[in-house]
Amino acid sequence: MCVQIRLTNTLTRQKEVFQPLVAGQVSMYVCGVTVYDHCHVGHARVYVVFDVIARALRQLGYLVRYVRNFTDVDDKIIARALKNGESCDALTERFIAAFHDDMDRLGCHRPDLEPRVTTHLCEIVAMVEQIIARGHAYAVAGEHGGADVYFDVDSFPAYGALSGRAQDDNQAGASERVGHDPRKRSQADFALWKSAKPGEPAWPSPWGLGRPGWHIECSAMSCRHLGDAFDLHGGGKDLVFPHHENELAQSKAANGGAFARYWLHNGFVTIDSEKMSKSLGNFFTIRDVLARFHPQVLRYYLLTAHYTQPLNFSDKSLEDATRRVLYICEKLARARALGAPVAGAPVEAVEAAKAEIDAALCDDFNTPRALAALSEPIALLARALDKPKAPESARTIAAVQTLFERAGAVLGLFDHPEATALAILVQARERLFPPGSPALAEVEAAVAARSEARAAKDWARADEWRQRLAGLGVELRDSRDGTEWRPALHEASAP
Ligand SMILES: [Zn+2]
Secondary structure (H helix, E strand, O other), X not given: OOOOOEEEEOOOOEEEEOOOOOOOEEEEEEOOOEOOOOOEHHHHHHHHHHHHHHHHHHHOOOEEEEEEOEEOOOHHHHHHHHHHOOOHHHHXXXXXXXXXXXXXXXOOOOOOEOOEHHHOHHHHHHHHHHHHHOOOEEEEEOEOEOEEEEEOHHXXXXXXXXXXXXXXXXXXXXXXXXXXXXXXXXXXXXXEEEEOOXXXXXXXXXXXXXXXXXXXXXXXXHHHHHOOOEEEEEEEHHHHHHHHHHHHHHHHHHHOOOOEEEEEEEOOEXXXXXXXXXXXXXOOEXXXXXXXXXXXXXXXXHOOOOOOOOEEOOHHHHHXXXXXXXXXXXXXXXXXXOXXXXXXXXXXXXXXXXXXXXXXXXXOOOHHHHHHOOHHHXXXXXXXXXXOOOHHHHHHHHHHHHHHHHHHHHHOOOOOHHHHHHHHHHHHHHHHOOOOOHHHHHHHHHHHHHHHHHHOOOHHHHHHHHHHHHHOOEEEEEEOOEEEEEEOOOOOOOO
């Protein structure tokens, strides 16, 4: 039984009740990456957001078919391959593998299908022919022979409906970007097919050798794998115009009106209020960030804002997420160490949290609200773990563990709490006290001095050193084997 979901539809600019084409099923297409370089945190957000959306829909009872493409032929790919002195194929294979590696580390499930442009040329050519046949595109002579095909924007009155742009804006924008092209009927017309330039990858077509324009690939691949009409189309906000506006026009022009019904767009990751992007040069790659922060920390941080809102990237926000994820994972690890939970009678506060998380996800996939709902259960667990022998504790510990398994499955978090907690600590130690740094030398000298004082049974001096270490952000764990130290990562309170 599927519950009612409300989502923000860019097409109508409203939060609407989601009604799938086929009851109980969801078809979803998300625009993938152009594979010529490593992905940055902005990409991580898009794919974590849509991973959670797919997981949530599945947990709420829908059968989901999730398609996400790879753009594996494009100007940037051709230029980069030429610069590197390698083939486009070698370059794209390498970055597809790197993308999969990043996504796997971030805990994103693979989509059901990951189609590539280079294996969908037949579908693309057929769609361009269809658009010409319906009077919405035209061919003009290409620069190096063959023909270029352009979409005729003026033939499609609904153009601009998704982005809310007026025709005049597009004309001005288009001419500023690419210069005036006298072959085009309107300067807003965009390429469906580009005739081959010497030395570039090219495929045969009715217009001679060439390759597809950027936008047509998603129209052709979504149609091929999800049909003319499907439910959800997603991507980052930067794709609304021109990419999705053009996709919408092409697809409707080709098939006579049907296409995606709901358009979901996630907000930018910003740095100092500016969008993180390759073109602005203010980006961090996913692997840069994962060298310093655990993938679960990055994933948690990416879910702390509603997907439609901007999310500001900073070390501080990642340190906050580090403390939170560590706190939760350590509690869950302690609970697991007690043995397999035995389900008891429901715990009211945990049941309420479960209902709240479901409600949050049904309300436009509100992940910050779902994360907030975990605060009370984790506080209950902390109290129960302090008194594990108390009769009501076993029931609480079991109920909270079950809740976190369920919430973790939809958020993609907390599934290996022991390993995650340990890795977070190791990484935090290296990050905050880098090997060879004066900070590390100071801590190690203080730990040694304290050990000496303890050996001499000078407890007052040992305590002084402990205090001094606390001031350096270090806490100590004494055992028979000696003293271990770790960065003090205390969770202040609820997020
Ligand atoms: Zn696309």
